[in-house]
Amino acid sequence: MKVVNQALPSVDGKGLMMGKKAYSDDYAEPNSLIVKVLRSPHPYAKIVKIDTTKAEALDGVELVLTYKDFDRRPFTRAGQGYPEPSPHDKFVLDNYVRYIGDEAAAVAAVDVRTAEKALKLIDIEYEVLEPVLDFETAFENKIIIHPEPEIHEMFPIGFDPKKNLAASYHMHVGDVDKSLEESEVVIEQSFYTHAQAHVMIEPHTVNSRMDYQGRLVIYSSTQTPIHVRRIISQALDYPLSKIRVIKPRVGGGFGGKQQVHGEMFVATVTIKTGKPAKMIYTRKEVFESSYSRHPMRFDLKLGSTKDGVLKAIDAYVVSDTGAYGEHALTVFMVAAAKVFPLYNKVDSVRFHGNVVYTNHTPGGAYRGYGAIQGNFALESAIDMLCHKLDIDPIEFRHKNMIKETETSPIFKIMGEGGEGIEMFMDTCKLDYCVKRGYELIKWKDIYPNKYLGNSKYKGVGMAIAMQGSGIPYIDMASATIKLNDDGFYNLMIGATDIGQGSDTILSQIAAEALGTTLDNVIPYSSDTDLTPFDTGAYASSTTYVSGNAVLKAGKEMRQMIINEAAKVFNVKPEDVEYDGVVLKSGENEITLKELSNRLYYNEDQKQLQITSSYYGTKSPPPFMAGFVEVNVDKETGEVEIVDYVSVVDCGTTINPMLAKGQVEGGIVQGIGMAMYEEVIYTKKGKLVTNDLMNYRIPTRREINKLTTEFADSYEKSGPYGAKSVGEIGIDTPPAALANAVYNAVGVRITTLPITPEKILMALKEKEKGE
Amino acid sequence: MRINIEVNGNLKTYDVAPDDYLLDTLRADNIFSIKRGCETSSCGVCTVLMDGKAVQSCTILSVKAEGHKITTIEGHQKEAKKLSEHFGHQGADQCGYCNSALALTVHAMKDEIKEPTNEDIKEYLVGNLCRCTGYEAQHRAIKLCLEDDE
Numbered sequence: 001m002k003v004v005n006q007a008l009p010s011v012d013g014k015g016l017m018m019g020k021k022a023y024s025d026d027y028a029e030p031n032s033l034i035v036k037v038l039r040s041p042h043p044y045a046k047i048v049k050i051d052t053t054k055a056e057a058l059d060g061v062e063l064v065l066t067y068k069d070f071d072r073r074p075f076t077r078a079g080q081g082y083p084e085p086s087p088h089d090k091f092v093l094d095n096y097v098r099y100i101g102d103e104a105a106a107v108a109a110v111d112v113r114t115a116e117k118a119l120k121l122i123d124i125e126y127e128v129l130e131p132v133l134d135f136e137t138a139f140e141n142k143i144i145i146h147p148e149p150e151i152h153e154m155f156p157i158g159f160d161p162k163k164n165l166a167a168s169y170h171m172h173v174g175d176v177d178k179s180l181e182e183s184e185v186v187i188e189q190s191f192y193t194h195a196q197a198h199v200m201i202e203p204h205t206v207n208s209r210m211d212y213q214g215r216l217v218i219y220s221s222t223q224t225p226i227h228v229r230r231i232i233s234q235a236l237d238y239p240l241s242k243i244r245v246i247k248p249r250v251g252g253g254f255g256g257k258q259q260v261h262g263e264m265f266v267a268t269v270t271i272k273t274g275k276p277a278k279m280i281y282t283r284k285e286v287f288e289s290s291y292s293r294h295p296m297r298f299d300l301k302l303g304s305t306k307d308g309v310l311k312a313i314d315a316y317v318v319s320d321t322g323a324y325g326e327h328a329l330t331v332f333m334v335a336a337a338k339v340f341p342l343y344n345k346v347d348s349v350r351f352h353g354n355v356v357y358t359n360h361t362p363g364g365a366y367r368g369y370g371a372i373q374g375n376f377a378l379e380s381a382i383d384m385l386c387h388k389l390d391i392d393p394i395e396f397r398h399k400n401m402i403k404e405t406e407t408s409p410i411f412k413i414m415g416e417g418g419e420g421i422e423m424f425m426d427t428c429k430l431d432y433c434v435k436r437g438y439e440l441i442k443w444k445d446i447y448p449n450k451y452l453g454n455s456k457y458k459g460v461g462m463a464i465a466m467q468g469s470g471i472p473y474i475d476m477a478s479a480t481i482k483l484n485d486d487g488f489y490n491l492m493i494g495a496t497d498i499g500q501g502s503d504t505i506l507s508q509i510a511a512e513a514l515g516t517t518l519d520n521v522i523p524y525s526s527d528t529d530l531t532p533f534d535t536g537a538y539a540s541s542t543t544y545v546s547g548n549a550v551l552k553a554g555k556e557m558r559q560m561i562i563n564e565a566a567k568v569f570n571v572k573p574e575d576v577e578y579d580g581v582v583l584k585s586g587e588n589e590i591t592l593k594e595l596s597n598r599l600y601y602n603e604d605q606k607q608l609q610i611t612s613s614y615y616g617t618k619s620p621p622p623f624m625a626g627f628v629e630v631n632v633d634k635e636t637g638e639v640e641i642v643d644y645v646s647v648v649d650c651g652t653t654i655n656p657m658l659a660k661g662q663v664e665g666g667i668v669q670g671i672g673m674a675m676y677e678e679v680i681y682t683k684k685g686k687l688v689t690n691d692l693m694n695y696r697i698p699t700r701r702e703i704n705k706l707t708t709e710f711a712d713s714y715e716k717s718g719p720y721g722a723k724s725v726g727e728i729g730i731d732t733p734p735a736a737l738a739n740a741v742y743n744a745v746g747v748r749i750t751t752l753p754i755t756p757e758k759i760l761m762a763l764k765e766k767e768k769g770e
Numbered sequence: 771m772r773i774n775i776e777v778n779g780n781l782k783t784y785d786v787a788p789d790d791y792l793l794d795t796l797r798a799d800n801i802f803s804i805k806r807g808c809e810t811s812s813c814g815v816c817t818v819l820m821d822g823k824a825v826q827s828c829t830i831l832s833v834k835a836e837g838h839k840i841t842t843i844e845g846h847q848k849e850a851k852k853l854s855e856h857f858g859h860q861g862a863d864q865c866g867y868c869n870s871a872l873a874l875t876v877h878a879m880k881d882e883i884k885e886p887t888n889e890d891i892k893e894y895l896v897g898n899l900c901r902c903t904g905y906e907a908q909h910r911a912i913k914l915c916l917e918d919d920e
Contacts, residue, residue: 009858016866017854017873019803019843026802113787199901201807201815202867251805251867252901283808499865499902657861657907664904665864692812692899700892700905 004512004720007657010504011523012249012497022249024221028207029276033062033108035265036115036279038122039289040097040104043131043359043685044145047095047104047124055107055121060114062273064122065106065265067093074151075235078326078364079224079258081474081535083154085417087166087325089146092235092264097126098145098323099359100686101288108269108277131359133685135320136297138164138356145323145357157329157417158354166325167355169332173409174348179312183303187385190299191377192751193734195292195320196673197689198366199697202251203286204261207278208270216270217244223257223496224536229528231260232267243267245528253498254669255365258538259326261290287361287690292679294331294355294363294370295320298377308391310343310400313378317353322362328355330417331363334370337420338467338621339378341408342430343400349410359685365538368730371467372670376752379463379735384748392447393739394438397464404428416471416539423618427723429649429711430464433625437462440645440707441627448743455635458642459744462627465731468619469724470541477546478532478613479553481510483561485600487593489514491553493525494534495546500726501658502542506550508654509719513554515580516592532611540724543654545616547719553612560608565595567604620715622650622723626667626732632744634763637756639741641671642704648728649711652721656710659725664706666729672698674734678753773836777801778845784832792818792827792835796842803843803870807899814898817871818842824878826897843870849877852918856911864902872898876912880919888913 016022052064070092078086097104105122109115132138132145146161153159158168180186205221216238222228225245233240250257262279269277281290296319303312317335321328336351368375386393402408404425411423438444441460449459480492491510497503503523510521525531534546558578565583566573568590577584582591590598599606627645632638646663653659676696680688689695714721734752742748747762775782777796784795793816796804804827807813811826818827819841843850850873857863872895879886879894886894891912900908 007859007861009855010861010863013858013863013866013869014851014854016863017843017857017869018847018850019801019870021800021802023802023805023867025797025806030798113789200865201805201813201899201901202865203806250865252865254901280806283810283812499867501864655861657859661861661864661903661907664906665902666904668904669901691810692808693810697899697901698905699896699899700909701896703905706904706906 001512001720003508003518004654005652005656008508008518008655010501010658011507012503016249023202023251024205024207024219024248025280027219027248028278029209032207032276032278033110033269033273034112034115035106035108035262035269035277036119037103037265038105038119040100040102042097042126042128043100043133044129045097045126046129048127049125050105051123054123055118058114058118058121060110061107061118062275063108063269064118065093065268067091067095071237072150073235073237075231076326077231077260079227079260082230085157085330086327087151087153087157087159089151090324099361101361102323106265108273131685132164133359135295135318135356135358138358139354145359164357165354166321166357167329167332169329170352171413172350176312176314176348176350179348180301180303180314183311184306185385185388186301186303187381187388188301189381189384189750190297191380193296193373193376194752195295195363195679196366196677197287197292197695198254198256200252200254200256203283204281204290206262206266207276208266209276210270210274215242215244216267217246218263218267219246219248220263221250221257222247223253223498223538225496225526225528226494226533227536228260228263232263235264236267238271247496247526250496250498253537254367255369255538256290257498258365258536259291283692284690287695288687291326291362291364293366296335296373300377300381302381302385304385304389306389308389308396308399310346312348313340313343313346314350319355320358320360320363321355322358322360324362325357326362326364331370333414333417335374337410337414338371339374341410342402342464342466344402344406344408345400360681361687367666367669367727369727372673372731372734375463375465375731376734380738380750383739383742393462394434394443397434401430401464402428403431416474421472421618427620427649427651427713427715428623429713430623430625432711433623433647433649434464436647436709437625437627437645441629441643446629452631456631456633457744458629458631459740460627460629461736461740461743462625463732463735463739464625465728466621466623467540467724467728467731468621469544470616470619471539472616472619475535475539475541475545476613476615477534477549478611479546479550480532480609480611481553481557483557483596483608485597487596488520488522491521491523491550492531493523493546493550494531495542496526496537498537500662501655502537502546505543505654505658506546509547509550510554512720513551514558540726542726543722544718544724545614547722548614549612551719552614553610556610556612557608560610561592561595564599564604565590568595618717620717620723622648622725622728624648624728624732626736628736628740630740630744632741634745637759639675641702643707645707646729647709647711649713650725650728651713651715651718651723653710654720654722659710660708662725663708663729666727667706667733668698668703670730670733673752674737675753678755771833773833775835776839778841786832788833790832792830792832795832796827801842801844805867815868815871817874819874819878822878822881824875843874846874846877849873853915856915860907860911862903862907862911868898868900
């Protein structure tokens with residue numbers, strides 16, 4: 001392969017570093033009205049009276065919007081395929097506010113200053129209601145967060161708002177109670193994960209205008225332009241054909257831009273006033289008023305034989321979806337569906353529980369999507385079990401984990417909000433990943449720990465993980481390849497590059513199929529008027545699903561070119577040889593450049609263009625083993641991460657360097673969740689960690705060494721052997737770090753994040769016990 | 771009020787309000803390399819050089835820039851191009867939102883520290899947050915770019 005599996009520079013990095021106009025706000029009209037939202041100061045309240053007359057009278061205020069301006073049409077901002085597995089439980093504006101930061105009213109004014117002044121002039125009388133702030137007491141609480149009658153589920157997801165249930169779920173394989181009873185060793189433990197924030201560096205940004213044809217044109221920093229168009233149309237009852245959504249360069253997403261944010265407001269302002277409008281979330285709004293990861297509690301039981309054969313996994317889980325139920329069921333299910341099959345030799349599995357509403361910032365899509373929560377619980381518990389059994393965790397995993405050609409009954413039972421599909425592991429190099437990681441981290445020399453002197457201990461820990469590659473039978477992607485005069489190509493893709501490098505790797509796939517060089521393929525993503533359908537950048541789907549669509553289009557275009565040359569030569573297509581540059585048949589020869597110029601200017605004139613689609617029928621999981629070496633100070637509880645080793649099976653990498661970037665970025669985001677990114681609410685439901693000073697993401701100071709390798713792997717259903725790689729990197733750090741801290745100093749942290757305070761407290765408790 | 775600032779070598783006059791921030795004034799003048807990220811000087815994407823020193827334009831009032839020399843990456847295109855080549859080869863490009871400011875800060879570091887160590891680099895650039903790359907590839911690229919100059 002000449003272009004694929006090559007570490008080529010990204011197609012866009014240079015222009016971006018040079019500061020070219022590229023991101024959504026760069027395209028806002030200079031005279032845009034500034035849209036600002038008045039946000040609720042109460043975690044739960046009813047708007048009894050709202051008076052906008054003073055705000056409307058202020059000079060420079062164009063429009064004030066309240067719930068009275070919108071029909072009561074519930075929708076979901078989730079940004080998923082249709083019908084969504086998320087409840088339709090949100091109104092653009094409502095007469096109830098359900099968390100501190102929820103939308104109470106909106107203003108459009110000539111500048112920021114006037115808009116902010118106008119917000120203060122809106123008089124609202126709230127009837128303050130008692131909130132539900134503890135998700136463990138939300139189920140069947142007497143306080144009901146969504147009493148309104150219009151809200152509904154699109155198909156059964158266990159939605160029962162009278163019980164504060166956004167979704168609920170139950171699955172089992174075999175008889176778990178019996179397996180646990182028969183198990184010689186059982187461990188039981190609860191684990192808590194928190195509401196990690198995405199902290200994409202570009203805040204949510206959107207702007208709109210009416211174009212000269214009277215169509216609403218929106219530039220949005222989104223992962224899902226096609227869904228955004230549909231959701232605006234449905235929520236505002238505005239014709240789909242009159243909306244165009246353009247996704248320019250996106251400054252990071254991580255799932256945070258799968259859902260819609262300010263789109264409804266700028267669209268409404270432009271529709272009502274005919275004027276351009278724009279909205280940029282403040283960082284505080286990104287933290288408080290967008291969404292974060294669903295916090296969860298796992299009550300986990302594992303049963304095994306005394307020689308270390310895992311027999312049963314039993315999990316009761318409660319997930320906090322906050323004020324709205326976006327991705328409630330699907331994130332919940334992934335916590336088992338993309339975690340528990342790692343141990344496929346068990347007799348029985350049970351996974352059940354509730355996704356509850358609370359009066360907190362909503363949960364939503366976030367890289368890892370439940371799998372990171374489930375991984376922390378299961379992979380921590382597996383190490384606890386190993387300790388009880390006195391078995392090396394590496395040996396235990398080799399014995400019990402999933403291997404190539406094997407399957408798990410869970411694949412068929414659990415899918416995206418419904419049933420899944422049976423799937424055998426055509427590629428699973430987990431065995432290699434664990435062996436290689438074991439060598440790289442020098443496990444044998446360190447495990448469980450080494451005393452370094454001065455109260456410091458070195459320890460190692462590890463975890464294994466899996467993810468998916470798109471959502472089978474739901475996600476569809478398509479790609480258009482157009483041949484131009486002079487013989488270069490346009491690649492038009494609905495797939496959205498959000499920084500992960502999809503414009504580059506999809507161009508690499510196209511170039512490989514077309515037999516050309518990367519610079520001869522010009523990618524464009526994405527614009528609902530111009531680029532073909534693609535569900536968007538989520539669920540680790542782009543390389544596998546969109547990549548397969550591009551591969552198909554590339555192969556078909558290549559054949560179209562050969563067919564045209566055959567006509568020129570007056571031979572059969574199978575008699576034409578083509579290396580991507582020159583077409584030959586016997587004595588006849590024509591270059592692609594000559595052929596394309598002939599096609600467009602001289603003879604047999606026609607446009608060569610092809611659109612191909614791909615629809616996944618399975619979701620081959622990428623796998624990885626994550627190993628971490630830490631130094632833990634028993635005096636201070638501080639943890640230094642010395643090295644994080646990742647060995648990943650993502651099939652064949654399309655671009656090894658960019659794939660490495662995906663893994664390493666995921667690892668550091670996972671380290672952030674595991675160690676630094678604490679989420680603090682006041683007792684009254686106010687988010688304290690709502691800026692980058694209080695919410696601490698890893699800086700370059702905390703990152704010492706990342707060692708990242710790929711297993712030799714070829715997934716034959718993937719484009720050129722590739723599986724996905726966007727999410728897998730984030731899954732292992734929480735459990736691997738918890739395990740490393742345990743191995744280093746003997747305390748088990750079961751509530752994320754793993755802070756020095758928690759380690760010190762646990763060490764004190766341990767001393768007391770000893 | 772009217773203020774005069776030298777921006778990337780050109781004398782500019784802007785009509786600003788007393789509470790306008792430099793970030794907004796410059797972006798309104800189509801300087802797109804500087805970005806809005808946090809409004810609290812915490813993320814580094816709005817970095818400009820004021821008389822050669824890296825400062826955060828999201829918290830500097832435009833009036834405070836009166837009479838100063840402001841440089842953005844638009845004024846250091848050659849350096850940006852050079853660093854971007856190393857970024858490309860090291861796979862350090864992702865969303866790119868922080869890259870222009872990072873390139874500018876690397877440039878300022880070169881002026882300030884001769885032969886910076888790994889620790890110097892991390893310390894100097896600690897305020898340039900990146901959520902995409904995990905920093906390792908950026909660090910390799912920056913080191914190679916510095917070696918190029920030697």
